[in-house]
Amino acid sequence: MDSIVILFITGLLGLFVGMRRQAVLSLSISILGLIFAGIAAYFRGTYISPLASYSGYIPTPSNVIILLCVVSILAVLGGFQRYKQDEEHTGDYLSLLLFSLCGAIILAQPNDMMLFFIGLEILSIPIYVLVGIEKGSATSAEAAVKYFFTGSFASAIILFGIALLYGATGSFQIIEIQSNLAIGIWQSPMAMLGSLFLLAGFVFKIGAVPFHFWGPDVYQGASNAVLMYMSTIVKIAGIYAVLNVFGQIFRDSYFFWIDLIALIIVLSMFYGYITAWKQTSFKRLLAYSSIANAGLMLFALSDILNSNILLFVAAYSFATIPLVVINQLANPTQDAIANWEGIAWKNPLVGVALVIALFSLAGIPPLAGFFGKFSLLLAAVPHLPYAAILALVASVVGVFVYLRLLILALKKPTVQTKQSLSIEQSAVLLLTTLGSLSALYFI
Amino acid sequence: MALILLPLVFSLIAWLLPSAQTRLFGLIGTTINLFASLISVYGFDAQDQLFIDLGLRYVHFSLDSLSYTMIILTNAVFFMVYLSNFKQEITSKKRFSALAFLMQFGLIGVFSTNSILGFYIFWELTLLPIFLILYWFGSFEKPKALLQFFLYTLLGSLAMLLSVIGLLQLTNQQTYEALLAADLNAHGATSIWLMGGFLLAFAVKIPLFPFHTWQAETYTKAPTAGTMLLSAIMLKMALFGLLKWVLPIFDGVATEFWRWPIITLGLIGVVYGALIAIKQQDLKTIFAYASLSHLGLIAAALMLQNEITNQIAIVQIVNHSIVSIGLFLAAGIIESRLQTRDITQLGGIAKVAPRFAFWFAAITFVSLSVPFTAGFIGEFFLIKAIFNAHTLSGIIAATTLIFGAVYMLRAYQIPMFGPTKNSVFEDLSWSEILVFALLIIAAIYLGLSPKCLTDFVATSINQPTL
Numbered sequence: 074m075d076s077i078v079i080l081f082i083t084g085l086l087g088l089f090v091g092m093r094r095q096a097v098l099s100l101s102i103s104i105l106g107l108i109f110a111g112i113a114a115y116f117r118g119t120y121i122s123p124l125a126s127y128s129g130y131i132p133t134p135s136n137v138i139i140l141l142c143v144v145s146i147l148a149v150l151g152g153f154q155r156y157k158q159d160e161e162h163t164g165d166y167l168s169l170l171l172f173s174l175c176g177a178i179i180l181a182q183p184n185d186m187m188l189f190f191i192g193l194e195i196l197s198i199p200i201y202v203l204v205g206i207e208k209g210s211a212t213s214a215e216a217a218v219k220y221f222f223t224g225s226f227a228s229a230i231i232l233f234g235i236a237l238l239y240g241a242t243g244s245f246q247i248i249e250i251q252s253n254l255a256i257g258i259w260q261s262p263m264a265m266l267g268s269l270f271l272l273a274g275f276v277f278k279i280g281a282v283p284f285h286f287w288g289p290d291v292y293q294g295a296s297n298a299v300l301m302y303m304s305t306i307v308k309i310a311g312i313y314a315v316l317n318v319f320g321q322i323f324r325d326s327y328f329f330w331i332d333l334i335a336l337i338i339v340l341s342m343f344y345g346y347i348t349a350w351k352q353t354s355f356k357r358l359l360a361y362s363s364i365a366n367a368g369l370m371l372f373a374l375s376d377i378l379n380s381n382i383l384l385f386v387a388a389y390s391f392a393t394i395p396l397v398v399i400n401q402l403a404n405p406t407q408d409a410i411a412n413w414e415g416i417a418w419k420n421p422l423v424g425v426a427l428v429i430a431l432f433s434l435a436g437i438p439p440l441a442g443f444f445g446k447f448s449l450l451l452a453a454v455p456h457l458p459y460a461a462i463l464a465l466v467a468s469v470v471g472v473f474v475y476l477r478l479l480i481l482a483l484k485k486p487t488v489q490t491k492q493s494l495s496i497e498q499s500a501v502l503l504l505t506t507l508g509s510l511s512a513l514y515f516i
Numbered sequence: 517m518a519l520i521l522l523p524l525v526f527s528l529i530a531w532l533l534p535s536a537q538t539r540l541f542g543l544i545g546t547t548i549n550l551f552a553s554l555i556s557v558y559g560f561d562a563q564d565q566l567f568i569d570l571g572l573r574y575v576h577f578s579l580d581s582l583s584y585t586m587i588i589l590t591n592a593v594f595f596m597v598y599l600s601n602f603k604q605e606i607t608s609k610k611r612f613s614a615l616a617f618l619m620q621f622g623l624i625g626v627f628s629t630n631s632i633l634g635f636y637i638f639w640e641l642t643l644l645p646i647f648l649i650l651y652w653f654g655s656f657e658k659p660k661a662l663l664q665f666f667l668y669t670l671l672g673s674l675a676m677l678l679s680v681i682g683l684l685q686l687t688n689q690q691t692y693e694a695l696l697a698a699d700l701n702a703h704g705a706t707s708i709w710l711m712g713g714f715l716l717a718f719a720v721k722i723p724l725f726p727f728h729t730w731q732a733e734t735y736t737k738a739p740t741a742g743t744m745l746l747s748a749i750m751l752k753m754a755l756f757g758l759l760k761w762v763l764p765i766f767d768g769v770a771t772e773f774w775r776w777p778i779i780t781l782g783l784i785g786v787v788y789g790a791l792i793a794i795k796q797q798d799l800k801t802i803f804a805y806a807s808l809s810h811l812g813l814i815a816a817a818l819m820l821q822n823e824i825t826n827q828i829a830i831v832q833i834v835n836h837s838i839v840s841i842g843l844f845l846a847a848g849i850i851e852s853r854l855q856t857r858d859i860t861q862l863g864g865i866a867k868v869a870p871r872f873a874f875w876f877a878a879i880t881f882v883s884l885s886v887p888f889t890a891g892f893i894g895e896f897f898l899i900k901a902i903f904n905a906h907t908l909s910g911i912i913a914a915t916t917l918i919f920g921a922v923y924m925l926r927a928y929q930i931p932m933f934g935p936t937k938n939s940v941f942e943d944l945s946w947s948e949i950l951v952f953a954l955l956i957i958a959a960i961y962l963g964l965s966p967k968c969l970t971d972f973v974a975t976s977i978n979q980p981t982l
Binding site: 428438454469485 | 651670677
C-alpha cells in the first residue's frame with residue numbers, strides 16, 4: 074500500500090514539476106519515486122506504516138512490486154530520449170506512467186474483485202493515452218483508438234464475468250468467492266460461464282491467441298518509449314492477475330479450464346513464432362513474439378505453487394527493454410527490420426546487449442530467459458506433458474525468429490559508422506545485460 | 517576451481533585488452549590453462565573424486581579421472597589451435613579470442629559438472645561461441661548452411677532438455693551420483709523415451725548417420741580454427757555424455773532397447789562416410805567424412821558397455837582429436853597458401869615443400885592407424901569388441917581400415933606427388949612444425965603405452981558409483 078501511495082504522490086508532484094518544463098527534473102522525480110516505492114515494498118512489515126490497516130486489501134507480494142518498479146525504471150530511462158522531445162509534456166508522460174504503475178500493483182494481487190477491476194482500469198487508461206503521444210502520426214492515433222476500444226471491450230467482458238461470479242456466489246471478496254465455489258457452486262452454469270468470461274478477458278489483456286489481434290497494430294503504432302513500458306508491465310501485472318484469480322478462485326475447477334489453457338498456450342506459441350518469422354517491422358515482430366511469450370507464461374497456471382513466474386517475466390522484461398532501446402537507435406523515424414543491419418557494429422555496448430538479449434529471449438542457457446522457461450516447464454511437465462513438448466518445438470521456431478534478427482544485426486557493414494548512446498540508454502543496456510547474465514546466481 | 521574459471525576470466529580479459537596484444541595473449545592464456553590442468557592433475561590420485569562447490573543451486577562440479585582426461589584434452593586442443601593458427605589473421609581478432617575462451621569454459625564445464633542441468637547448461641553454452649565464430653569468421657555466403665547447423669543442434673538440445681526435465685521430475689534428483697542410484701528400469705518405456713532424447717542430441721553432435729548432413733557443409737565453410745575446435749573437441753562432448761552420463765544412468769531396459777539401433781547407425785556411418793570420402797575433391801570434405809566414419813565406430817563401440825572397450829574408446833577419442841587437428845591444419849595450410857582445397861587443382865607440393873610433405877605424411881599415417889600409433893590400439897580393439905558382440909558387424913566395422921587407406925592415401929598422394937601444378941609453396945613455419953611434432957609425439961606415445969591413459973581412466977569407468 075505504501076508503494077502505491079508513494080507512486081501516486083510522485084505522479085501528482087510530477088504533474089506540477091512538469092510545468093517548469095525541465096525534462097531532467099521530471100525524470101529525477103519519477104526515478105526517485107520509483108526507487109522509494111521499491112524500497113518501501115522491500116521493507117514492508119519491518120516498520121510501522123500509517124497505512125498498515127489498508128495493506129490487507131492489496132496483498133501484492135513485495136518482490137512483484139519491486140520487479141514492477143525496477144522494470145518501470147528501466148522503461149522510463151530507456152524511453153527518456155523520446156519523452157524529453159515534447160518538453161512541455163515530459164512531466165505529464167512520466168506521471169501517466171506512474172499512475173498506470175499504481176494500477177499494475179493493485180491488479181497484481183487484490184483481495185476483492187472490485188479493487189481488481191479498478192486496478193485494471195487504472196493500469197489501462199493511462200496507457201491508452203500514452204499510446205497516442207505521437208500526435209502527428211496516423212498509425213499512432215489508430216493504435217490508440219484501437220487499443221482503447223479493444224481494451225474497453227476486454228474490461229467489459231471481465232466486468233461481466235465478475236458480475237456472473239457475484240451472481241453465483243454472492244460476494245466480491247476473493248476468499249469468500251473461493252470458499253463458496255469450493256462447496257460445489259463452481260459446477261453451476263453461472264460460475265462456469267463467469268470463469269470463461271474472466272479467462273477471455275485476461276487472454277485479451279495479456280494478448281494470447283485467440284484474442285491477440287490488437288497486439289501487432291497497437292505495438293506498431295506506439296512509440297518505442299511507450300512500447301518498453303506496455304510490453305512489459307502490462308504482461309507482468311496481467312499474468313499475476315490471472316494467477317491470482319485462477320489459482321485462488323477457480324482452483325477447484327482446475328480440470329475444467331486447464332485443457333483450455335493448454336490449447337491457448339500451444340496455439341499462441343505456434344501462431345506467435347510462425348507469424349513473427351516473416352515480419353518486416355520490428356515492432357510487429359516484437360508483438361508476435363510477445364504473443365508467444367504470453368502463451369508460455371500461462372504454463373504457470375498448471376502448477377501455481379511450484380512455477381517461478383517471477384523469474385520468467387523478469388527475464389522477458391530484461392530482454393525486451395534493451396531490444397526496444399536498440400530499435401530506437403536503429404529506427405529513429407521508421408520501423409523496419411532492414412535498418413537493423415550492422416547495428417551491433419556501431420557501438421560495442423549495443424552489440425553485447427543485443428546478443429545477450431536475443432539469446433536470452435531465445436532461451437539459450439545460461440542466460441535468464443533459459444531459467445525462466447526451464448522453471449515453468451519443469452513445473453508444467455507432470456500436468457501438461459504434451460503441451461510442454463509442443464511448446465519446446467515451437468520455441469525452436471522462436472529461436473530462428475531471434476536468430477534472424479541477430480544475423481542481420483551482426484552483419485559487418487561496409488562503411489563503419491559510430492552510434493553514440495546517451496547516458497540513460499547506456500545505463501539501461503548495461504543493467505539489463507548484467508541482469509540477464511547473472512540469473513544463474515539468483516535461482 | 518581455478519581450473520574451471522580461468523578460461524572465463526581470460527575471456528573477459530581478451531575482450532577488454534587492446535587488439536594488438538590479442539594474439540600473444542591468446543597463446544599465453546591457453547598455455548596457462550594447459551599448465552594449470554597439468555599441475556592440477558599431477559597432485560590428483562586417479563582413485564579420487566574432487567568436489568567443487570561454487571554455491572550454485574543447479575550447477576555442481578566434481579572431477580574424476582575421466583573429467584581430468586577430457587579437460588586436459590580440451591586445454592591441449594585449444595593450445596594447439598592457437599599455436600597452429602598463430603600466423604593466421606583470425607587469432608589477432610579480439611572477438612575470436614574472447615569467444616574461444618568462453619567456449620573453453622563451456623567445454624570444461626561440460627566435462628566437470630556433476631549435475632544433469634549443469635551438463636545441459638554448459639552443453640548449450642558451447643553453442644553460442646561456436647555459432648558466432650562460424651558466423652563472423654566463416655565463409656558462409658548465405659546464412660542457410662549456418663542455420664542448418666544451428667537448427668540440427670538446437671533440435672537435439674531441446675530433445676535433451678525435455679529428457680532432462682523428465683529425468684528431474686521422475687527421480688527428483690539432479691546430481692550424477694543420485695541419478696545413478698535411482699532405478700530407472702522401474703519406469704520401463706518412459707526411460708526408453710528419456711534416453712532417446714539424449715541420444716538425439718548426441719547423434720546430431722557426434723554425428724551419427726542420418727543426422728550428419730550439417731557436418732561437411734559446416735566444416736568446409738568454417739575457418740580452420742573453427743573446424744579444429746568443432747571436430748577435435750566439440751564432438752567429443754557427445755561421446756563423453758554417452759560414456760559418462762547416459763549409458764550408466766539408463767543402464768538396463770533403455771540401453772538394451774537402443775544398443776543395436778545406435779550400433780547400426782554408427783556402422784552405417786562408418787561405411788557411408790568412408791565411401792563418400794573416397795569420391796570427394798575438397799580436402800576438408802574428405803576429412804569431414806573421415807571424421808564421420810571414425811566417430812561412428814567409437815559410438816558403436818561405446819554402446820557395447822564393455823569396460824575394456826570403454827577405456828580403449830578414450831584412447832581413440834584422444835587419437836581422433838590428434839588426427840583431426842593435424843589433418844585440418846594441413847588442409848588449412850594448403851588453403852592459406854594456394855587459396856584452394858580442391859585436390860584436382862593440387863599436385864607436386866612435396867617437391868617444393870619437403871618439410872610439409874614429411875609432417876603431412878606422418879599425420880596421415882597416424883590417421884591410417886598404423887601400428888605404434890594410438891589409432892592402431894584404438895581401432896583394433898574397438899573392431900575386436902564389435903566383432904565379439906556380432907560377427908557381421910565386426911566385419912563391416914573392419915572395412916574402415918581398408919577404406920581409410922583408400923581415401924587418406926588419395927588425399928595425400930595427389931596434392932603431394934601428383935603431376936606438378938603448384939611450383940610455389942612456402943614451407944612450414946616453426947609454429948606449424950611444433951604443432952605437427954607435438955601431435956605425432958603424442959600419438960606415438962599413446963600408441964606405445966596406451967596403458968598410462970587406460971589405467972588412469974579405469975577407476976572412473978569401472979566404478980561410476982563412488
